[in-house]
Structures are given as C-alpha cells and as structure tokens.
Amino acid sequence: MSAPATTPAAAEPDFVQLLNDGLLAKFIEAVGEENVLWRRDELVVYECDGYVIAKNSPDVVIFPTTRDQLVATIKICHEAGVPFVPRGAGTSLAGGALSVGGGVMITLTRMKSILEINLRDRYAVVEPGVVNVWLTRALAGSGFHYAPDPSSQGACTLGGNVATNSGGPHTLKYGVTVNHVKGVELVLPDGSTLVTGGVVEDAPGYDLTGLIVGHEGTFGIVSRVIVNLARDPEAGRTFLGVFDSVDAATETVSGIIAAGIVPAALEMLDNLMIRAVEQAFGFGFPTEAGAVLIIEIDGLEAGLERESHAVAEIVRQNGGEVQKSIAWRTRKEPEYVAIWKSRKSAFGAIGRLSPTFCTQDGVVPRTKLPHILRFITATGEKYGLRIANVFHAGDGNIHPILLFDERDPDQVKQVLLASHEILEECVNVGGSVTGEHGIGVEKMEFMPKLFTPEDLSAMETIRNTFNPEGNCSPSKMLPMGGGCIEKKSPGHHASA
C-alpha cells in the first residue's frame, strides 16, 4: 500500500547494494556499458517527466538497443525481483514515466527503427522509440499518414502512445491510438514475449491488442507495434471561428455536431490561451476575443464547399464570425502548419504567462461543455487562480490549465484543491478524469470514484495475469499498489 510521503532516501542503499553485488554487471553484460546510466549525477534528469509535481530518481537507467537486449534486461529484473518502469521521451503529463519507488528505468529511445512500411497493405511496423512525427515524415508524399497526432507528436514516442492510448486534435474523426494499432509485440514482466494481432484485419480470439493499448506500462513493455496507415484526405478547410464568449463557442461545438457534420478537428482556445499563443507564435489570433474555435473539415473536394457554408452558418447563428478560412490540399501548407503549431504548442506557451502550471485532462459529455466551463471559471474565482482553457472541444475533452507560482505553498494547495473540484465535477456530470493523458500517478486517487470496487478488482485481475508480481510499473494506474515493492513515495513536491 501507498507509503506515506517521507524523505525518499531511506531504502536507497538496498538497491545500490544490489547493483554493486552484481546486478549492474549483469545489465552491462546484457546491453553494453554505453547503454547503462548509473552515476548519480546522470540519473537526476530522469526523476520526473512532463508532470513535475512528483519526482523520484530511478537507481539505474538501461537503454536497450534491440528487442533481444530488451528481453535480456527484463529477464535480469525478473530474476532479481526488482521493480522496473518503461520510459519513452518522458513527455507524460500524468507521471506515466515516473520511477515510483526507484529501481530500474528502461528507456526505449535507442530502439527507434521504422522496420517496415507497406503502403499496399497499409501498415507499418515500428519499434517503440520511434517519435510519432518521424513516421508521418517517413510517409510524406506517399498519400498516407499515421492518424493519431497528439500535441506532443514532435517529441513523444509511438511506444508511449500505445501505453497511454494517446489522442490528439484529429481523433474526433479519425479515432485514437487503439483504432490505429493492428498488433503489438509485448515483452511480459518475466521476459517472455507475447504477439497479438497482425497485419490483417480481424484476428480471431480475444482482442488482446485492444486490451494492451492503454495499459500504461502495467502489462510489460511493448517492443514492436504494427500501425494502420490512413489515406490522406483529398482536401480540407480549416476555419478560425471567433466568439465574444466561451459560452458561444461551446454552443457552436454542439451545433456543429448536431448538424451531422463530423469535423476532422474541433478545438477551442479561451482568451487567456489566445493571448499566450499569440505572444509565442504571432499567428494572428484576435487577442480581444472571448474564445476561438479551430474547425477543420476534410474529405472529397466536391463536398467541402457545402459543408463550409453550413459551418459558417452555425458559427454565425451563435454570434460568432469565421475570420480565417484556410483551403488546403496537403497538410504542409504554411498557414495550415502555422495554425496547428500554435494550437499544438499551446501548453508550452503558458510558460510565458506563469512560472508554473498544472494541466488537467477531464472529459464531459459534449452537451455539458458550457456547464463545465462555467464551473471552471467559478472555481478559478473561488480560489483566486487564473485558469486558461485549450481543448479538444469536439470530444468534450477539456484541458483547464491552472496557473500558479510553485514558490508559494498556499497557491500550490489552492491549485490541488481546484483541480480536484473540477475533475470531480467532470465525474458528476457523467464524464471522466482523463481523456488522453492517462492515469499515471496523478489521477490514481480518482479511480475509486470512477469505478466500483468490483470494476477495479476485475482490472487488477487482468493486470495480475500479465504482471503477477507487480514489478513492472508498480504503483501506476490502479490504486491497489503493486505488492510490497514500494520503497519511496514521490510525495507532492511542487517544484518544476
């Protein structure tokens, strides 16, 4: 069970002892000295990911370069009975790549080959350390792309995308990671290998691929992924809808969906966010607007004109105005690239408004968007916090960003309370506490609110089938804890 937040150094010598007693030598033998970090000063950067509230340094970091080395590394961990956790690019916003309790961190960034691209059968086989956008770049000009495009796609890895079932702006029409993974090869926590799915549709038997996508590292470590390649649309239109208020923008979202239009993407930015993004990228967003919507439709050129008119009409009916309309044939046109760069880097641009921030990742039914945004505003006022909003409106996936100064302990407390209230309200209106960032360590406490004990117990049974000793990614996702391996607790250090 969860250890209290204390100084984490207490149990450290145990692991150091293990390393010195031969464990380190085994790792070095398996992967080579150049693929192991153990000097204290080099472990510090691995103590957190994009979620900086919780920090804990691993005791050793291994970089397998091949599947065989990955298997060998996991076998050594299994034999020694030590905890291990996978890490890709470390962009998780929920502490997914945090080494809870210390132990071994297995970093996949040196397994980064695109092994096969098969355009005729529309699939690609990749290693887990391939950066999402590398695959899209490798496909440039082929008429195909890999559809899930998380905002961090320029840095995050496909292995991490599989672990968290990542989404992105274009998931509204094209679906999330699980809809685009045809099969995986998973190295189980005992070092054996499981292969699921394949290059053809509809493998018989249980849909284990679907089960594994989103496992957050609790089933083992994915060593290969077969992904689906999507056809590039013939053409598209990207509109910038400008509104006086967040309310008008969210009503428009419901209006568009109600009209039977399925936009490729439907994103909202509120005034605070618009100003940050404009300062960072100078795209030309109206900094006085209450909110903007980025509305994208794509498909056959022939139908786009009619749909464009329909979208503009709905925007108008809600008191807004389409101020920009980008017509594109490929997603490389400069204005298209510019508007999406602004949107996708929005989190980062927050650094210009505030020294520290905390992003939440709630989901509500689309029709509850106006309600939850009003609730967020009220919560911000209640706690005296500035809250910026940028989110995948089409999915009802909200991302309130709470701004604060980490050096002020009172503000830190307020932020934690406000976040909690907002997420609870998401659950109350029939939503959930994560749309795409995963549970990680950040949202574990919410699991009992989302699920009954029976639900959670079923999940634990499944986890134990893959990971019976709980040594793979302990203390992640499921609040039951992973046995008695917890040596340290990340606590709630609020420093970036």
Added chain:
Amino acid sequence: MATATDGGGFDLDSLASKIDYRRFQECIHCGLCTASCPTYVETGDENDSPRGRIYLMRSVRDGRLGLSDPVREHLNLCLDCRACESACPSGVQYGKLIEPFKVALQDSAPAGQRPSLLQRLILTQLFPYARRVKLALQPARILQKYGVLDWFEKKGLTNLLPPTLRRLQAMLPPLAPVQPPPLPEVLPPVGPKRARVALFLGCVADAMYPETNAATARVLQHNGCEVVIPENQNCCGAIHYHSGYEEPAIQLARANMEMFNPDDFDAIIINAAGCGAMFKDYTHLLPHADHELAAKFVSKVKDISEFLMSLGPIKPTNELDRTVVYHDACHLCHGQQIRNQPRQLLGMIPGLKLAPLEESEICCGAAGTYNLTQPEMSERLGRRKMDRIEQTGASIVATGNVGCILQIARKVKERGLEIKVEHPIDLLDRAYGDVPEQASN
C-alpha cells in the same frame, strides 16, 4: 535525494550572478524540445537533451550537483545550435543559460580537459584574423598547387600532424593557387541605384572562400546596389564569445559598429550565418550604455538572402539544370529565423530543382569550433547529414555558412562523391552570368 557531488573548483556565485534565475523557470519541462536536439536524436539520453541540460544546469545552480565529470560531459556535448529555441513553445532562451555555463566549464576544466595551447592559439589568435589565416594557408596553397598535399594524404603522411591540425587539414577546400586580390572599396550598382550597402567579409570565410564574397558583391551590384567594402575589417567576435572570451568580443563589436556606421548605409550585408547571428546579438553582448547605438546597428544588419528578398530580387536568366538540396545552417534558421529566403532565391534560378532534404534543420556537426573540441559527435552528425543528402540524389548542396560548407565538403570528399557544396549566392551569381571567366568553373 541526490547529494551534490564534488565537482572540482568552480565559482558558483560568479556563475549564478550571470544567470537570471527566471530563465530556468521558463522551462516548464514539457519535453517538446528533445527531438529537435541533434545530440539527443543521436544518443537518446535525456542528459544530452535541452530539457535535460537545463535540468542539470539548474541542479548545479541550486547546489544539488557540482560540475562533476558526467555533468561536464553532457554540457560540453551541446552544440549551442539553438534548435531547441526554435522548438520551445515557452520561449526559453537556452543560449543565455548554456553560454555562461560554457565559460564556467572552460575556466574550471581539469588540467587534462582544457583546450590545448595549439587549439587556443588557433581559436583566438588565428581564426579571427583574415590576414593571418591567409598567411597560414600559404604553405597549404603551394602544396595543393603541386599536388603534394594529395600525395601526403595518400601516403598517410598527414597523420604525422597533431590531431587538431590534421582535422583542419582535412577540411581545407581546394584553394585558388594565388590569393585573389582584395575587392575594391566601392563597387557601383548595375543600372539605377536601389540601395547603398556595406559588405562584411568575415575572417575564415574570406580566407577560404574569397570567391563567395566576390560573388556576393556582384549579386548585390546586379540588384542595383552600390557596395561599400571597408578595408581592414575585423572579426565579428563570435569565435571569442562562444569560446568564453567575452572582453575581446566586446572590443570587436565596438570596432565593427564604428567601421559600419549604420547611418551611412541602407543595410549591412553578411553572407556567413554565424557572423550574422553574432552581429544581431550585439545588443545582448554589449553593456547597457551601448544599447541605443547597438540597436540601430542591428536594425541594419541583414543576411544576404534576407536583404535580397526584401529588396525584390532581379530574376536570373542563366539556366542551371541541376538538383539542389538546401541545408539550413543553425545560425540562419535558429539564430536568425531565416528559412524561406534562401530557398526562394534558389527557386528563382531557371532549371534548378530544389529537392527536399530530410532533417535539414539538424546541425551538420560543424558548429563553429565544435568539430575541433568534440570530434566524435561532430563525426556522427556529419555522417547523419551525409546519409540524408545522399538519399536525395542531389548534385549540389547549398548552405549559407562557411562552417557547414567546410564540414559537408569534407564528408563528401571522404565518401568520394561527386557533390558540390556551395553558398546559395554562388549559384545565384552564376545564374546571373556576371561571373568573370577565371572565377567560373
């Protein structure tokens, strides 16, 4: 908790005084910079990523870590290419963090890790002085002329040189048998005068590729510019500044601002990305009292491609039926945010096919003096760049910085390829057809 490891003597207070702590806090640890960093894409180790290096530096600043060997290794491996600044949504000014650290690293380097006397002499006493470089190249010029250098290379005799000189020797481009005469101080415009500009020649560039400066002057003339080329020009100061010698850099900046009086010219033209980025950084380099003058000076500083595209370039007529790729020099694309203009100029040349180059914004490994101080990573990045170039099947690589030209040309030679590496202005110059007979090839 990680405890501060003893990192040998360095003055933490002095280092801390040079860095505004808010610069660290601007990094929100999102990690979006990582895949833009050449050293991280090579090693996959977050200690070699911008986010990781900022974390290391902040830990040193906070007293959690010392400047221990591992910390030194990871910070020294940084190219200072600023690709991370282009990628960072939060506006982190990475250069303002790493540069004071580079100075501290150098000042406190353990005896075995200091730059050798030879390296220091080359960096501070040779490179920044065009005339000295020209003199130093004289023996090489003669040896090349009679084919002796090639013979030395084949027989492995160049291996007898100290490693630093050996690497320099390998980078030598084919030099003209005789140093061409200096350019006249004023060159008249062709046709009606559209602007009066000054041309900055650079030091290493002018010694190794004087014909590019001549081409730049001709292209400017062709576009209706009166070109003023002051005699006895100085170095821009970049070599000193990036090697941690701040005071001489400031003196050079003052001398340049006097020589190139911004009131006298419509623009001050530079064709080397590194020098241009340094000129544009004078407001940061100089003390506050000089800021007004520096700002005026900086407002006139233009890269040749930036200037031509804002002037409205005259369309060239000569055909160049070749496939060309453009490599983004870090100090142009990240340092000055200039990406489209050189491509637009190349695109104007009739017959020229501009092929896309994958990872065109990843550093080629030249990075100023990096190829001398970090030869292994420089080699890896050079190989990576060449692999991408070879995929395109291009017969010409165009790039706007002398360091990149030297580095890529050396790799081309190593691989025995028939690829020319040139400044975009050399191509444009040929397409204008004003090239005098003896200078064309």
